[in-house]
Amino acid sequence: MMERIEQLQAEAERDLAAAGDAEQLERFRIKYLGSKGALKTLLATLKEVPAEDRPQFGAQANALRERVQEAFERRRSELGAAVGDGGGRAAGGGPMLDVTEPGLRQPFGRPHVITQTIDELIEVFGRLGFDVATGPEIEDEFHNFVALNIPPEHPARDPLDNFYLDEKRLLRSQTSTVQIRVMEKTQPPIRVVATGRVYRPDEHDATHYSMFHQIEGLYVDRRVSMADLKTTLMQFARAYFGPEAEVRLRPSFFPFTEPSAELDIKMQVRGRWDWVELGGCGMVDPNVFGAVGYDPEQWTGFAFGLGVERIAMRKYGIADIRWLFENDVRFLRQF
Numbered sequence: 239m240m241e242r243i244e245q246l247q248a249e250a251e252r253d254l255a256a257a258g259d260a261e262q263l264e265r266f267r268i269k270y271l272g273s274k275g276a277l278k279t280l281l282a283t284l285k286e287v288p289a290e291d292r293p294q295f296g297a298q299a300n301a302l303r304e305r306v307q308e309a310f311e312r313r314r315s316e317l318g319a320a321v322g323d324g325g326g327r328a329a330g331g332g333p334m335l336d337v338t339e340p341g342l343r344q345p346f347g348r349p350h351v352i353t354q355t356i357d358e359l360i361e362v363f364g365r366l367g368f369d370v371a372t373g374p375e376i377e378d379e380f381h382n383f384v385a386l387n388i389p390p391e392h393p394a395r396d397p398l399d400n401f402y403l404d405e406k407r408l409l410r411s412q413t414s415t416v417q418i419r420v421m422e423k424t425q426p427p428i429r430v431v432a433t434g435r436v437y438r439p440d441e442h443d444a445t446h447y448s449m450f451h452q453i454e455g456l457y458v459d460r461r462v463s464m465a466d467l468k469t470t471l472m473q474f475a476r477a478y479f480g481p482e483a484e485v486r487l488r489p490s491f492f493p494f495t496e497p498s499a500e501l502d503i504k505m506q507v508r509g510r511w512d513w514v515e516l517g518g519c520g521m522v523d524p525n526v527f528g529a530v531g532y533d534p535e536q537w538t539g540f541a542f543g544l545g546v547e548r549i550a551m552r553k554y555g556i557a558d559i560r561w562l563f564e565n566d567v568r569f570l571r572q573f
Protein backbone atom coordinates (compact mmCIF):
# COMPACT_ATOMS: atom_id res chain seq x y z
CA MET A 239 0.00 0.00 0.00
CA MET A 240 2.81 2.37 0.81
CA GLU A 241 4.18 1.59 -2.61
CA ARG A 242 0.97 2.83 -4.14
CA ILE A 243 1.50 6.17 -2.41
CA GLU A 244 5.05 6.49 -3.70
CA GLN A 245 3.98 5.50 -7.17
CA LEU A 246 1.21 8.08 -7.19
CA GLN A 247 3.62 10.76 -6.02
CA ALA A 248 6.02 9.97 -8.86
CA GLU A 249 3.22 10.02 -11.43
CA ALA A 250 1.88 13.29 -10.13
CA GLU A 251 5.31 14.94 -10.22
CA ARG A 252 5.83 13.82 -13.79
CA ASP A 253 2.40 14.96 -14.97
CA LEU A 254 2.69 18.29 -13.23
CA ALA A 255 6.06 19.04 -14.78
CA ALA A 256 4.58 18.22 -18.16
CA ALA A 257 1.56 20.50 -17.71
CA GLY A 258 2.55 23.53 -19.75
CA ASP A 259 -0.63 25.55 -20.08
CA ALA A 260 -3.84 26.34 -18.26
CA GLU A 261 -5.75 23.61 -19.98
CA GLN A 262 -3.25 20.88 -19.13
CA LEU A 263 -3.04 22.18 -15.60
CA GLU A 264 -6.80 21.90 -15.25
CA ARG A 265 -6.66 18.35 -16.53
CA PHE A 266 -4.03 17.63 -13.91
CA ARG A 267 -6.21 19.12 -11.20
CA ILE A 268 -9.15 16.94 -12.17
CA LYS A 269 -7.04 13.82 -12.44
CA TYR A 270 -5.39 14.14 -9.03
CA LEU A 271 -7.25 16.66 -6.90
CA GLY A 272 -10.79 16.50 -8.26
CA SER A 273 -13.69 14.95 -6.41
CA LYS A 274 -13.12 11.71 -8.31
CA GLY A 275 -9.39 12.19 -8.58
CA ALA A 276 -6.62 9.76 -7.78
CA LEU A 277 -6.07 11.09 -4.28
CA LYS A 278 -9.71 10.78 -3.30
CA THR A 279 -9.68 7.23 -4.65
CA LEU A 280 -6.54 6.50 -2.68
CA LEU A 281 -8.18 7.63 0.57
CA ALA A 282 -11.24 5.55 -0.28
CA THR A 283 -9.08 2.43 -0.23
CA LEU A 284 -8.34 3.11 3.43
CA LYS A 285 -10.92 0.59 4.53
CA GLU A 286 -9.13 -2.18 2.68
CA VAL A 287 -5.96 -1.52 4.64
CA PRO A 288 -5.35 -3.78 7.69
CA ALA A 289 -6.51 -2.02 10.85
CA GLU A 290 -3.04 -1.74 12.37
CA ASP A 291 -1.63 0.00 9.27
CA ARG A 292 -4.54 2.30 8.80
CA PRO A 293 -3.36 5.32 10.85
CA GLN A 294 0.00 5.39 9.13
CA PHE A 295 -1.51 4.94 5.70
CA GLY A 296 -4.09 7.65 6.32
CA ALA A 297 -1.44 10.10 7.47
CA GLN A 298 0.78 9.38 4.46
CA ALA A 299 -2.10 9.66 2.00
CA ASN A 300 -3.14 13.00 3.48
CA ALA A 301 0.40 14.28 3.43
CA LEU A 302 0.65 13.33 -0.23
CA ARG A 303 -2.56 15.13 -1.04
CA GLU A 304 -1.23 18.29 0.62
CA ARG A 305 2.08 18.02 -1.25
CA VAL A 306 0.34 17.58 -4.58
CA GLN A 307 -1.98 20.49 -3.82
CA GLU A 308 0.95 22.74 -2.95
CA ALA A 309 2.93 21.67 -5.98
CA PHE A 310 -0.10 22.30 -8.16
CA GLU A 311 -0.50 25.81 -6.81
CA ARG A 312 3.18 26.55 -7.25
CA ARG A 313 3.05 25.38 -10.84
CA ARG A 314 -0.09 27.40 -11.46
CA SER A 315 1.51 30.60 -10.21
CA GLU A 316 4.67 29.88 -12.24
CA LEU A 317 2.57 29.61 -15.36
CA GLY A 318 0.48 32.62 -14.32
CA ALA A 319 3.63 34.70 -13.81
CA ALA A 320 4.57 34.12 -17.40
CA VAL A 321 1.34 35.81 -18.51
CA GLY A 322 2.79 39.28 -18.75
CA ASP A 323 5.85 38.49 -20.81
CA GLY A 324 5.33 39.20 -24.36
CA GLY A 325 2.63 39.00 -26.92
CA GLY A 326 -0.43 39.83 -24.84
CA ARG A 327 -1.32 36.22 -24.33
CA ALA A 328 -1.32 34.23 -21.15
CA ALA A 329 1.15 31.38 -20.87
CA GLY A 330 -1.79 29.06 -21.33
CA GLY A 331 -2.46 30.57 -24.72
CA GLY A 332 -5.66 32.36 -23.67
CA PRO A 333 -6.16 36.11 -23.83
CA MET A 334 -4.37 38.13 -21.16
CA LEU A 335 -7.45 40.20 -20.49
CA ASP A 336 -10.26 38.25 -18.88
CA VAL A 337 -13.32 40.02 -20.23
CA THR A 338 -15.61 37.84 -18.16
CA GLU A 339 -14.30 39.27 -14.88
CA PRO A 340 -16.88 41.40 -13.04
CA GLY A 341 -16.18 45.12 -13.45
CA LEU A 342 -15.31 47.59 -10.74
CA ARG A 343 -18.45 49.22 -9.40
CA GLN A 344 -18.46 52.98 -9.93
CA PRO A 345 -20.01 54.58 -6.85
CA PHE A 346 -23.03 56.69 -7.75
CA GLY A 347 -23.33 60.08 -6.15
CA ARG A 348 -26.58 61.53 -4.88
CA PRO A 349 -27.90 64.97 -3.99
CA HIS A 350 -26.88 66.29 -0.57
CA VAL A 351 -29.63 65.98 2.04
CA ILE A 352 -30.07 69.79 2.00
CA THR A 353 -30.42 69.78 -1.79
CA GLN A 354 -32.98 66.97 -1.50
CA THR A 355 -34.91 68.97 1.10
CA ILE A 356 -34.85 72.10 -1.07
CA ASP A 357 -36.10 70.10 -4.06
CA GLU A 358 -38.97 68.68 -1.99
CA LEU A 359 -39.92 72.11 -0.64
CA ILE A 360 -39.91 73.63 -4.11
CA GLU A 361 -42.03 70.76 -5.35
CA VAL A 362 -44.66 71.29 -2.64
CA PHE A 363 -44.80 75.05 -3.16
CA GLY A 364 -44.89 74.41 -6.91
CA ARG A 365 -48.11 72.49 -6.41
CA LEU A 366 -49.46 75.53 -4.54
CA GLY A 367 -48.71 77.65 -7.61
CA PHE A 368 -45.37 79.20 -6.58
CA ASP A 369 -42.64 79.79 -9.18
CA VAL A 370 -38.95 79.66 -8.30
CA ALA A 371 -36.83 82.81 -8.15
CA THR A 372 -33.13 83.28 -7.44
CA GLY A 373 -30.87 86.11 -6.36
CA PRO A 374 -27.15 86.71 -5.78
CA GLU A 375 -25.33 85.70 -2.61
CA ILE A 376 -23.24 88.88 -2.72
CA GLU A 377 -25.68 91.69 -2.08
CA ASP A 378 -25.68 95.44 -1.67
CA GLU A 379 -27.07 97.36 1.29
CA PHE A 380 -30.12 98.40 -0.68
CA HIS A 381 -31.39 94.85 -1.26
CA ASN A 382 -30.24 93.37 2.05
CA PHE A 383 -31.42 96.28 4.23
CA VAL A 384 -32.73 99.56 2.81
CA ALA A 385 -35.51 98.19 0.60
CA LEU A 386 -36.48 95.75 3.36
CA ASN A 387 -37.22 98.70 5.64
CA ILE A 388 -34.15 98.11 7.81
CA PRO A 389 -32.91 101.62 8.74
CA PRO A 390 -29.20 102.43 9.23
CA GLU A 391 -29.39 102.34 13.01
CA HIS A 392 -31.08 98.91 13.06
CA PRO A 393 -29.06 96.23 14.89
CA ALA A 394 -29.54 93.83 11.94
CA ARG A 395 -27.00 95.97 10.06
CA ASP A 396 -24.26 95.60 12.67
CA PRO A 397 -20.91 94.75 11.04
CA LEU A 398 -20.44 92.16 13.79
CA ASP A 399 -23.58 90.38 12.58
CA ASN A 400 -22.72 90.37 8.88
CA PHE A 401 -19.99 89.44 6.43
CA TYR A 402 -19.24 92.79 4.78
CA LEU A 403 -16.94 92.56 1.77
CA ASP A 404 -16.42 96.33 1.66
CA GLU A 405 -18.37 99.45 2.64
CA LYS A 406 -21.33 98.67 0.46
CA ARG A 407 -21.46 94.95 -0.23
CA LEU A 408 -21.96 91.91 1.98
CA LEU A 409 -22.86 88.22 1.84
CA ARG A 410 -26.64 88.24 2.11
CA SER A 411 -27.90 87.58 5.62
CA GLN A 412 -31.35 86.47 4.46
CA THR A 413 -33.15 85.39 1.30
CA SER A 414 -35.66 88.23 1.78
CA THR A 415 -33.37 90.10 -0.62
CA VAL A 416 -34.88 88.05 -3.44
CA GLN A 417 -38.33 89.54 -2.68
CA ILE A 418 -36.92 92.92 -3.67
CA ARG A 419 -35.15 91.60 -6.76
CA VAL A 420 -38.32 89.90 -8.00
CA MET A 421 -40.54 92.95 -7.41
CA GLU A 422 -38.04 95.23 -9.15
CA LYS A 423 -38.29 93.10 -12.27
CA THR A 424 -41.96 92.07 -12.37
CA GLN A 425 -45.41 93.46 -11.81
CA PRO A 426 -48.01 91.77 -9.56
CA PRO A 427 -49.57 89.31 -9.21
CA ILE A 428 -46.46 87.51 -7.86
CA ARG A 429 -46.18 84.09 -6.35
CA VAL A 430 -42.58 82.92 -5.88
CA VAL A 431 -40.33 80.96 -3.58
CA ALA A 432 -36.58 81.50 -3.46
CA THR A 433 -34.09 79.17 -1.83
CA GLY A 434 -30.40 79.59 -1.21
CA ARG A 435 -27.53 80.21 1.14
CA VAL A 436 -27.38 82.97 3.68
CA TYR A 437 -24.43 84.00 5.83
CA ARG A 438 -24.03 85.22 9.41
CA PRO A 439 -20.85 85.21 11.49
CA ASP A 440 -22.23 82.88 14.16
CA GLU A 441 -19.99 80.66 16.27
CA HIS A 442 -20.33 77.09 15.08
CA ASP A 443 -22.09 74.73 17.43
CA ALA A 444 -24.70 71.98 17.18
CA THR A 445 -27.40 74.44 16.06
CA HIS A 446 -25.46 77.35 14.53
CA TYR A 447 -23.38 77.66 11.41
CA SER A 448 -22.02 80.68 9.56
CA MET A 449 -23.77 79.57 6.38
CA PHE A 450 -27.19 78.00 6.10
CA HIS A 451 -30.15 77.83 3.73
CA GLN A 452 -33.52 79.52 3.69
CA ILE A 453 -36.65 79.22 1.64
CA GLU A 454 -38.41 82.53 1.12
CA GLY A 455 -41.95 82.99 -0.13
CA LEU A 456 -43.62 86.08 -1.56
CA TYR A 457 -47.22 86.51 -2.64
CA VAL A 458 -48.47 89.84 -4.01
CA ASP A 459 -51.95 90.55 -5.34
CA ARG A 460 -55.02 92.65 -4.56
CA ARG A 461 -56.75 92.12 -1.20
CA VAL A 462 -54.34 89.50 0.14
CA SER A 463 -55.00 88.88 3.81
CA MET A 464 -53.42 87.22 6.81
CA ALA A 465 -55.94 84.40 6.29
CA ASP A 466 -54.34 83.69 2.89
CA LEU A 467 -50.94 83.55 4.58
CA LYS A 468 -52.05 81.14 7.25
CA THR A 469 -53.99 78.96 4.80
CA THR A 470 -51.02 78.74 2.47
CA LEU A 471 -48.68 77.78 5.31
CA MET A 472 -51.19 75.23 6.56
CA GLN A 473 -51.51 73.67 3.11
CA PHE A 474 -47.75 73.53 2.89
CA ALA A 475 -47.37 72.00 6.36
CA ARG A 476 -49.90 69.27 5.64
CA ALA A 477 -48.44 68.46 2.24
CA TYR A 478 -44.91 68.31 3.57
CA PHE A 479 -45.20 66.98 7.12
CA GLY A 480 -48.43 65.00 6.81
CA PRO A 481 -52.17 65.67 7.17
CA GLU A 482 -51.95 65.97 10.95
CA ALA A 483 -49.45 68.85 10.89
CA GLU A 484 -50.63 72.17 12.36
CA VAL A 485 -49.56 75.80 12.02
CA ARG A 486 -49.24 78.39 14.78
CA LEU A 487 -48.45 82.07 14.25
CA ARG A 488 -47.01 84.00 17.22
CA PRO A 489 -46.96 87.82 17.09
CA SER A 490 -43.47 89.10 16.40
CA PHE A 491 -41.60 91.84 14.59
CA PHE A 492 -39.75 92.03 11.27
CA PRO A 493 -39.03 95.38 9.62
CA PHE A 494 -40.32 94.20 6.23
CA THR A 495 -43.69 92.84 7.39
CA GLU A 496 -46.55 94.38 9.33
CA PRO A 497 -48.04 92.58 11.15
CA SER A 498 -45.32 89.97 11.62
CA ALA A 499 -45.34 86.52 13.16
CA GLU A 500 -43.09 83.67 14.11
CA LEU A 501 -44.13 80.49 12.37
CA ASP A 502 -44.34 77.25 14.37
CA ILE A 503 -45.35 73.96 12.82
CA LYS A 504 -46.57 70.98 14.80
CA MET A 505 -44.83 68.01 13.27
CA GLN A 506 -43.71 64.55 14.08
CA VAL A 507 -40.15 64.52 15.42
CA ARG A 508 -38.93 60.94 15.78
CA GLY A 509 -42.41 59.64 16.55
CA ARG A 510 -43.47 62.51 18.83
CA TRP A 511 -45.64 65.47 17.80
CA ASP A 512 -44.00 68.74 18.72
CA TRP A 513 -44.15 72.46 17.89
CA VAL A 514 -41.05 73.51 15.99
CA GLU A 515 -40.18 77.11 15.16
CA LEU A 516 -39.35 77.21 11.46
CA GLY A 517 -39.07 80.91 10.65
CA GLY A 518 -40.91 84.19 10.27
CA CYS A 519 -43.72 85.58 8.17
CA GLY A 520 -46.16 88.44 7.86
CA MET A 521 -47.92 90.91 5.58
CA VAL A 522 -45.55 92.84 3.32
CA ASP A 523 -44.87 96.28 4.85
CA PRO A 524 -46.14 99.17 2.66
CA ASN A 525 -42.64 100.71 2.86
CA VAL A 526 -41.26 97.66 1.04
CA PHE A 527 -43.77 98.17 -1.79
CA GLY A 528 -42.73 101.83 -1.82
CA ALA A 529 -39.06 100.86 -2.22
CA VAL A 530 -39.78 98.88 -5.39
CA GLY A 531 -42.26 101.39 -6.84
CA TYR A 532 -45.48 99.46 -6.19
CA ASP A 533 -48.53 101.42 -5.09
CA PRO A 534 -49.19 100.26 -1.47
CA GLU A 535 -52.83 101.38 -1.83
CA GLN A 536 -53.35 98.90 -4.63
CA TRP A 537 -51.16 95.96 -3.72
CA THR A 538 -51.10 93.72 -0.70
CA GLY A 539 -49.05 90.62 0.01
CA PHE A 540 -47.56 88.19 2.41
CA ALA A 541 -44.04 86.82 2.83
CA PHE A 542 -42.34 84.11 4.81
CA GLY A 543 -38.84 82.78 5.37
CA LEU A 544 -38.03 79.29 6.71
CA GLY A 545 -34.78 77.62 7.71
CA VAL A 546 -34.03 74.63 5.48
CA GLU A 547 -31.56 73.00 7.91
CA ARG A 548 -34.15 73.15 10.68
CA ILE A 549 -36.62 71.32 8.50
CA ALA A 550 -34.12 68.68 7.39
CA MET A 551 -32.66 68.17 10.86
CA ARG A 552 -36.10 67.65 12.38
CA LYS A 553 -37.27 65.43 9.56
CA TYR A 554 -34.25 63.11 9.63
CA GLY A 555 -33.34 63.42 13.32
CA ILE A 556 -29.95 65.05 12.64
CA ALA A 557 -28.59 66.25 15.97
CA ASP A 558 -25.73 68.50 14.82
CA ILE A 559 -25.83 71.05 11.98
CA ARG A 560 -22.05 70.74 11.48
CA TRP A 561 -22.41 67.17 10.23
CA LEU A 562 -24.24 68.55 7.19
CA PHE A 563 -21.20 70.47 5.99
CA GLU A 564 -18.27 68.22 6.82
CA ASN A 565 -18.67 66.24 3.59
CA ASP A 566 -18.23 62.92 5.33
CA VAL A 567 -19.85 60.46 2.94
CA ARG A 568 -20.38 57.95 5.73
CA PHE A 569 -22.86 60.47 7.15
CA LEU A 570 -24.24 61.80 3.87
CA ARG A 571 -24.92 58.47 2.19
CA GLN A 572 -27.56 57.74 4.84
CA PHE A 573 -29.98 60.13 3.16
Ligand code: DAH
Pocket residue numbers: 411412413414454455492494495517518519520521540541542543544
Ligand atom coordinates in the same frame (compact mmCIF):
# COMPACT_ATOMS: atom_id res chain seq x y z
N1 DAH B 1 -35.61 87.08 6.82
C1 DAH B 1 -36.01 86.63 8.13
C2 DAH B 1 -34.81 86.03 8.84
O1 DAH B 1 -33.86 85.68 8.20
C3 DAH B 1 -37.11 85.60 8.04
C4 DAH B 1 -38.38 86.19 7.53
C5 DAH B 1 -39.30 86.73 8.41
C6 DAH B 1 -38.66 86.22 6.18
C7 DAH B 1 -40.50 87.30 7.96
C8 DAH B 1 -39.86 86.78 5.71
C9 DAH B 1 -40.77 87.31 6.62
O2 DAH B 1 -40.18 86.80 4.43
O3 DAH B 1 -41.91 87.82 6.16
O4 DAH B 1 -34.83 85.90 10.04
